[in-house]
Amino acid sequence: MNLVRRRACLAGWMASAVTALLSGCSTAPERARVPARPTAGEFGRGRASWYGPGFQGRRTASGERFDMNELTAAHRTLPFGTRVRVRNERNGREVVVRINDRGPWIRDRIIDLSKAAAAALDLVQAGEASVVLLEP
Numbered sequence: 001m002n003l004v005r006r007r008a009c010l011a012g013w014m015a016s017a018v019t020a021l022l023s024g025c026s027t028a029p030e031r032a033r034v035p036a037r038p039t040a041g042e043f044g045r046g047r048a049s050w051y052g053p054g055f056q057g058r059r060t061a062s063g064e065r066f067d068m069n070e071l072t073a074a075h076r077t078l079p080f081g082t083r084v085r086v087r088n089e090r091n092g093r094e095v096v097v098r099i100n101d102r103g104p105w106i107r108d109r110i111i112d113l114s115k116a117a118a119a120a121l122d123l124v125q126a127g128e129a130s131v132v133l134l135e136p
Contacts, residue, residue: 043084043133046110050118050127051103060101071120074101074112085134086111088121095120096136 052068060066062080078084082099097117104112111133115124123129 041135043078043135044110045089045132046130047108047128048086048088048111048113048118048121048123048131049104049106049109050113050115050124052115052118062100064100066101066114068115070114071095071097071117072100072114073097073117074103075099075110076102076104083136084111085136086113086117086121087132087134088123089130089132091122093121094134 051074055066056068058066060072060074066072073084073086075082075084078099080099083096084099085094085096087094095113095117097113101112104110109128111131113121113123118124121129121131
């Protein structure tokens with residue numbers, strides 16, 4: 001009987017040790033960054049990217065032809081024709097764009113800018129930046 005208890009105790013201790021060892025190796029799941037709530041006059045905050053040459057001349061979701069040299073942008077929900085002031089949080093540059101397309105379809109982004117709008121914000125080379133969407 002004593003041997004059975006020792007084995008049970010040893011088995012329990014080993015299970016605890018293995019659990020502790022494995023839990024020490026695990027990492028907490030990465031949490032998505034929750035954007036700050038928009039204040040009055042803000043449409044939102046998040047990441048912006050740009051698109052251009054591969055879409056030049058194609059029809060946008062609004063039906064017009066895309067021109068990467070115009071100050072336009074794609075947004076998932078804002079009505080077509082809405083004018084939005086976009087501010088690059090890193091350098092403070094701003095540009096007013098007109099929504100004429102849908103997107104971006106990448107999870108962490110809130111707006112896709114034309115190449116001209118991206119150039120005005122100085123984010124062409126970086127490809128993306130943190131921005132604030134404001135009333136014009």
